[in-house]
Amino acid sequence: MAGGYERYSVPNISGASYNWRIESIGFGTSDWSIYGSGSSSVSVSIGDDPVRLVCEVSNGCPDFVRNVNLYPYESSDNEDCDIRIQFSSNPMTANSFGNTISVKLPLLCPIFRTNNNITHTISIYNVLGEKVFVQTQEKVDFNISHLEEGYYIVEYKFFDGSIITKNLIVEK
Secondary structure, three states: OOOOEEEEEOOOOOOOEEEEEEEEOOOOOOOOEEEOEOEOEEEEEOOOOOEEEEEEEEOOOOOEEEEEEEOOOOHHHHHHHOOEEEEOOOOEEOOOOOOEEEEEOOOOOHHHHHOOOOOEEEEEEEOOOOEEEEEEEOOOEEEOOOOOOEEEEEEEEOOOOOEEEEEEEEEO
16 A cells, blocks of 8 residues: 555575665656665555566575566555465475465456466575476466475566565475
8 A cells, every 4th residue: 555564575695685676667666665775675665656676686696686566556456456375384394295385366356357367476485595496377276295394485476577475484
């Protein structure tokens, strides 16, 4: 909601530098602000126009960039359009049958009432920022039973390029 704050993060990598910025996607950016730039997580003051939040991470290895499109919806506008990712459990047991990630779609949101062919992409990153899993499909449930013990960032990429992230722990 415009005027509010949201928190965004990327994997915290020891010795890495983080460069966060806001880019225009056809509108202005002056009413958006980033607090905590230089760290792996920031708070963003939400403005009135859609923008792209970009984080460039440098650590001597190949750099990676995360992009998130941000929209200043009023809560009454997007209340029914929030997409969620849900884990079968968290923490999960390593190499356990039935470990899944589910995308919870808001069926009241207009885009889901009119478009039946939406694909979903889940990417999973380890604590070093390395992509260890990626899958795109029309189904909303992703089997991740193969994951080894560790800490992960799960990223859901929506068709417009916006991204949702959630932390996942896999134990022995």
